[in-house]
Amino acid sequence: MKALVYKGPGEKSWEEVPEPGIQRPTDVIVKMIATTICGTDLHILKGDVPAVDTGRILGHEGIGVITEIGSGVTQLAVGDRVILACVSSCGQCSNCRRGLYSHCLNPEGAEGIGWIFGHLIDGTQAEYVRVPFAENSVYKMPDGLTDAEGILLSDILPTGFEIGVQYGHIMPGDVVAVIGSGPVGLAAMMTARLHGPSKIVAIDLDDARLARAAEFGATDTVKSGDADWLEQVIALTDGLGVDVAIEAVGIPQTFTMATLLVRPGGNVANIGVHGKPVELALNELWIKNINISMGLVNTNTLGMLLKLVAEHKLPAEKFVTHEFSFDQILEAYDVFGNASQHDALKVLIH
Numbered sequence: 465m466k467a468l469v470y471k472g473p474g475e476k477s478w479e480e481v482p483e484p485g486i487q488r489p490t491d492v493i494v495k496m497i498a499t500t501i502c503g504t505d506l507h508i509l510k511g512d513v514p515a516v517d518t519g520r521i522l523g524h525e526g527i528g529v530i531t532e533i534g535s536g537v538t539q540l541a542v543g544d545r546v547i548l549a550c551v552s553s554c555g556q557c558s559n560c561r562r563g564l565y566s567h568c569l570n571p572e573g574a575e576g577i578g579w580i581f582g583h584l585i586d587g588t589q590a591e592y593v594r595v596p597f598a599e600n601s602v603y604k605m606p607d608g609l610t611d612a613e614g615i616l617l618s619d620i621l622p623t624g625f626e627i628g629v630q631y632g633h634i635m636p637g638d639v640v641a642v643i644g645s646g647p648v649g650l651a652a653m654m655t656a657r658l659h660g661p662s663k664i665v666a667i668d669l670d671d672a673r674l675a676r677a678a679e680f681g682a683t684d685t686v687k688s689g690d691a692d693w694l695e696q697v698i699a700l701t702d703g704l705g706v707d708v709a710i711e712a713v714g715i716p717q718t719f720t721m722a723t724l725l726v727r728p729g730g731n732v733a734n735i736g737v738h739g740k741p742v743e744l745a746l747n748e749l750w751i752k753n754i755n756i757s758m759g760l761v762n763t764n765t766l767g768m769l770l771k772l773v774a775e776h777k778l779p780a781e782k783f784v785t786h787e788f789s790f791d792q793i794l795e796a797y798d799v800f801g802n803a804s805q806h807d808a809l810k811v812l813i814h
Contacts, residue, residue: 465482465483465590465591465592466478466480466590466790466791467479467590467591468521468522468589468793469481469520469521470516470517470519471519472518473509473510473511474509474510475509476522481590483591484594485532485594486532486534488534488596489534489535489536489537490536490537490596490599491533491534492530492534492594492602493531493532493533493594493595494526494529494530494531494546494548494594494595495529495531495591496526496527496590496593496790497527497528497545497814498526498614498615498813498814499526499588499590499813500525500526500618500810500811500813501796501797501800501813502524502525502619502620503647504524505522505523505524505589505797507737508522512737513583520582520587521582521586521587521589521593522582523581523587523588523589523590524548524579524588524619525550525588525615525620526547526588526593527546527547527548527611527618528546528548528593529543529544529546530542530543530546530598533598538599539599540602540604545604545605546603546604547602547605547615547766547770548581548588548595548601548602548618549565549601549603549622549766550579550622550761550763551565551566551568551579551601551761551762551763552565552579552580552596553568553578553601554568554597555597555599557569557570560600563764565600565762565763566760566762566763567760572584578760578762580596589813603617603767606774608774609773610781611814612780612781612783612812613773613780613781615810616780616781616810617770617780620647620651620810621654621780622762622765622769623648623651623735624648624649624651624654624735625651625652625655625658626759626761626762627734627757627758628651628655628710628712628733628735629652629655629658629733630765631731631759632709632710632757633731633755634656634659634708635660635661636660637660638659638662638707638708639662639665639700639701639706639707640656640661640663640665640706640707640708640710641665641667641697641706641708641710641722641725642656642664642666642667642682642712643667643668643688643709643711643713643721643725644667644711644712644713644736645666645667645668645670645676645677646712646809647783647809648735648736649666649712649735650677650809652710653681654680655778656681661707661708663684663700664681664684665700666684666685666686667687667693667697667721668685668687668688671687673804674686680782688721694721694725698725701727705727705728705730706725706730707726707727708726708730708733709721709725709726709730709731710733710735711733711734712735713736714736714739715736715738716738716740716742718736719734719736719738719742720742720743723745723749726752726754728752728753729752729753729754730754731754731755731756732755732756732757733757733758735758783810784811784812785809785810786799786800786808786812787811787812787814788811788812788813789813789814790814793813796813
């Protein structure tokens, strides 16, 4: 089969590799129908995730059809069309039993981390993939759900909702600022509406992404390149700052922006994957009673979000702006890696 293989920082190759096989009774093998590229994949290619070994097949999102099941799998069958959660869960350890799937204690590759696809084991940017703990880590796709809708449920929608909206403790009537109008920031905007904020302020450098943000739930937009961006945001509140600031970029400057925007007693929810340390002005923040959260998605809301997408309550298909075939995956990486030049959000790779 062919797969997208990590060759070290800055290097990747679409090449022939051996097909995966069943290794454990709880495994299934899935023939991939579609996959996509995540900002985390770009971080890996920059060398920001040193745990990823050279030779690893990348990717942690996808939908496909089960072609083989392990002897311990009873709730899934060959031919089932499934969504692969980006986080694998044994379902039995103490962390999984409290919904903290991202810190499953029984994964493959390293104890205590549930993100293993394209990280600690081979991932989903391939023609076939082995899925551990399959009954806890895949979701059957309802009839009528499109590839474009299903692919967003692997990672982006749960990440925006869990790490942005839930960790940010958005309440009805809140003013929410989302820094970064890329896919995960837009996912936070779209799912924030489930909690009834009065305003959702999209903040970004890119005019095209700000223009698109309104389609995903933003009520106001602010260009972060403006000298008075902070004053513009504060003017949209009661003058004290936003109730919730969501950081969805992953660089020190945007994290600092979030801490400047938030009001006393407010919440900063960091979604972005940071590749370098961030300065934290505790000497200024402690007296403001600021709550700061961050984390790796658990995908414990995937089933709930799947129902909303299937009933067209969340228009997930809007995220897909470009489509490619598997043999065009290198072109897809070029488009996604230069998203502003191509006005790209998510790429769907069939």
